[in-house]
Amino acid sequence: MPVVNELIKKETDGSLSFGNYELAVKSKVVDFKYEGDLYKVKTYKDITKLERNGVFVYESVPGTAVNGFSFTEKGVQFVVEGTGNPQITVGLEADSEYKVLIDSVVVGRIQTNLGGKLVFSTELGEKGKAFVTIIRVE
Numbered sequence: 001m002p003v004v005n006e007l008i009k010k011e012t013d014g015s016l017s018f019g020n021y022e023l024a025v026k027s028k029v030v031d032f033k034y035e036g037d038l039y040k041v042k043t044y045k046d047i048t049k050l051e052r053n054g055v056f057v058y059e060s061v062p063g064t065a066v067n068g069f070s071f072t073e074k075g076v077q078f079v080v081e082g083t084g085n086p087q088i089t090v091g092l093e094a095d096s097e098y099k100v101l102i103d104s105v106v107v108g109r110i111q112t113n114l115g116g117k118l119v120f121s122t123e124l125g126e127k128g129k130a131f132v133t134i135i136r137v138e
Contacts, residue, residue: 003022003065004018004020004065007019007020007041008032008039013068015070016070018041018043018050019064019065019066020043020044021043021048021063021064021065021082023044023045025044028041029041039051039052044063046061047059047060047061047063048060048064056091057090058089059088060080060082060087060089061086062086064081064082064088065080065082066078066081067081074135075098075135076090077133078131078132079131079132080129081124082124082128082129083124083128085121085123085124086121087121088119089119090118091117091118092117092134093136095112095113095116097110098112098135098137100118100132100134101134101135102122104131104133107120118134
């Protein structure tokens, strides 16, 4: 899956794709309309950040490309592409526990903080991408 040259776009399946870790200079798109909300993406080699209606949704350090980003009733799923071992932060429900799966392997249960941020790292290595699923634990 390639980087997102448009920086953010709606896919045919209704999911979002965003980010371009190959850029040397910060680039952004503001007021991208998607399902009644306004999204803002800032991205380049060092960071990728997504906001919805001014509220934090996603961040990676270093920058990544995210494909097929979609919320489900119990969490979120997406494919992340990049280099190295990015630290990823996702905005979810505050003070809740989530199970994180990378390439269908459970890597652990993580508690969000009071701001709803869930933080994890993934090794993209030579493969360069990983399928991430985050499911709320009831």
